[in-house]
Amino acid sequence: MKKFLILCALGVLCNSPAFSADTFVMDPEYTIPSFEVGHLGFTTQRGRFDKAEGKVVLDIPAKKGSVEFVVHTKSLDMGSKAWTVHVRSEGLFDVEKFPTMTFKSDNLIFEDDKVVAAEGQFTLLGITKPLKITVKRFNCATNAIVNKFMCSGDITATIKRSDYGMVKYIPTVSDEIQINVPVESYRQ
């Protein structure tokens, strides 16, 4: 343990970022978060945030890494303009007061050389709670079109919005929210 701490102090064996870790920056055009919500007991409605940014630090041989993801809440787009204005407003995303939502994790979970999940902290309406996200289709390869090395995956997570104080219209509009984020990120 002592030896580990010394090596850690030298920046060799720390959790992240170790020297063998690569940093990947998310491509905002193909990393657009959306969510699904039950509406009036009738349908599954979808909303989307058009502006988000993030980076992933990956040390695949060491099975370690971290992620930081920021969603700009004013970019919410529900399709209908009036509905968008409503969902952005106070009591729901309250975008003037809370312009960002964030997810941060330094605990990526691997199966072999693939990231399958991440345990981290999600901040919505200024409230931070633990959140485990699931990673499907994790893949790293060179995108031949742009000749850059890319790691990608489909992220899903489920939250109860009431955990973050967003209680308006429950249960007419469901408490449970399904989050979907495709991520395409390029090595720097």
Place this chain on the structure above:
Amino acid sequence: MKITNSKLNLWPVAGRLFSFFAAGLFFCDTGFAAEKFIFDEVHSIPQFEFSHLGVTTQTGRFDVAKGAIYIDFAAHKGSVYYEIDASSLNMGYGTETPESAGYRLFNVSVFPTIKFKSGKLVFNSKNEITAAVGKLTLLGVSKPLTVTVSNFKCAPNPVTKRKTCACDVRATLMRTDFGMIQYIPGISDLIIINVPVEAYRSQ
């Protein structure tokens, strides 16, 4: 284009001919007991999913669509008409232009609408619609398409109090069947379509 099952006398000749044709198409089986429900355009927005570069599941959306469904619950029959404004394509990364990939793929200037019509609704024993067998017209090409319907429910809308029938509609198609062949395989041939439908009873 408009659908009506009455007031034919108010239409000009061409409209009458179309209405007659449409009535034959949609109502020959349903009779007069069908109730008409009009799609709430705010909550009946179509979304599609595709695989990008074979690695991620991306989505796109059309923000403007309209439709109506005619249901004869007693006879377990009905029809549906749904029309998407192709120019309302919204991929999330800015305004689409005639030069953008999305508008080129959907050839929006030549084919401004995407349509689904069905004269065959499938019911289960609980009087719920579970599918619609119809035709999708995309890029001017019409092909058979069966859409699956889940969570079908009719109830008063808790907000507006109007009688509403609602469901989640899902379909899959191969876009090359409709001649949409650009960007394969970077943008997958297989497309999944999701449409929530909240339709209120016409007065």
